[in-house]
Amino acid sequence: MDLNRQPGVALHHQISTMIEDMVASGRLRDGDQLPTEEDLGAQYGVSRVTVRRALQSLEARGLLKRQRGRGTYLSVPFRSAPLPMPMNAFLSAMAERRSRSTPSVKEFGFVPAPLDVATALQLDEGTMVLKVVRVRATGRTPILHSVVYLTEDVGRLFTRADFGRAALTELLQGKGIRYERIEMVTRATLADVTLSKLLDVGIGSALVDVMRIGYDEAGRPFEFQILRGPSDRFHTHVTIKG
Numbered sequence: 001m002d003l004n005r006q007p008g009v010a011l012h013h014q015i016s017t018m019i020e021d022m023v024a025s026g027r028l029r030d031g032d033q034l035p036t037e038e039d040l041g042a043q044y045g046v047s048r049v050t051v052r053r054a055l056q057s058l059e060a061r062g063l064l065k066r067q068r069g070r071g072t073y074l075s076v077p078f079r080s081a082p083l084p085m086p087m088n089a090f091l092s093a094m095a096e097r098r099s100r101s102t103p104s105v106k107e108f109g110f111v112p113a114p115l116d117v118a119t120a121l122q123l124d125e126g127t128m129v130l131k132v133v134r135v136r137a138t139g140r141t142p143i144l145h146s147v148v149y150l151t152e153d154v155g156r157l158f159t160r161a162d163f164g165r166a167a168l169t170e171l172l173q174g175k176g177i178r179y180e181r182i183e184m185v186t187r188a189t190l191a192d193v194t195l196s197k198l199l200d201v202g203i204g205s206a207l208v209d210v211m212r213i214g215y216d217e218a219g220r221p222f223e224f225q226i227l228r229g230p231s232d233r234f235h236t237h238v239t240i241k242g
Contacts, residue, residue: 003015003044003045004193004203006203011050012046012050012051012054012057013054013057013190014204015040015044015046015050015051015054016054016055016057016058017189017190019058019063020063020189021209027115027119028074030075031073031074031075032073032074033071033072033074034055034064034072034073036071037051037052040054055072062075063075101138101143101144102136102137102138103134103135103136103163104136104137105134105160105163106133106134106135106198107131107133108131108160108163109131110128110129110152111128112125112126112127113125113126113149117129117149117224120221120224121149121222122221129150129151129152130149130150130151130152130158131148131149132147132150132163133146134163135198135199142199142200143199143229143230144228145195145227145228145229146225146226146228147225148226149223149224149225150223151221153222154177154222154223157175168225179214179215179216179217180215180217181214182213183213184211185210185211186208186210187211188207188208189206189209189228190204190205190206190207191203191204191205195207199228199229199230206230206231207228207229207230207231208228208229208231209228210228211224211226212225212227
């Protein structure tokens with residue numbers, strides 16, 4: 001995410017959000033050492049004071065630990081917990097919600113998997129995967145930006161036109177591909193320059209960020225997807241029964 005240097009958007013908050021994004025995507029993991037304040041300042045083009053404020057914010061929330069003489073390390077308290085929600089019911093609810101909006105395909109093609117995608121899909125970095133970028137809208141109002149990566153064998157089953165007419169779940173079901181499970185992480189993030197244009201929101205606006213990994217019936221991850229939408233237009237509702 002590019003830093004927004006316009007007045008009123010705190011640089012330190014943007015940097016702390018970027019670090020959180022790297023944690024959520026798997027590029028940074030629990031126990032990893034962060035670069036020095038000087039190196040981070042050079043990387044983002046900001047002062048040490050700004051970097052220090054970003055790190056202090058993360059430390060106050062328990063995401064970082066400073067060890068005198070050794071450096072700053074990630075301390076991620078997150079642990080995933082499975083929800084006892086029937087898969088068929090979940091997919092039906094998602095399909096119904098998607099059917100109320102219209103997809104527009106912004107990008108479609110096979111690309112070398114970057115590290116975070118390769119990690120999620122248990123592939124070697126650089127392995128070819130299908131990348132599809134879409135924006136869903138209700139009328140003229142954009143509600144959701146999605147980036148999906150599919151393993152090459154699955155991606156070869158579809159065309160660009162397919163993604164312009166139906167939800168991914170429906171496309172997969174049409175090819176006989178079923179989910180064994182889906183892992184999801186929901187968090188908050190900020191709109192960068194690209195997302196602000198595609199979603200028609202201000203730079204730095206709050207977005208809901210959903211990252212999910214889909215596994216087939218053999219337990220193999222084949223789908224890695226990142227969905228982002230304005231918090232006032234996109235939400236996830238889950239009912240858990242005991």
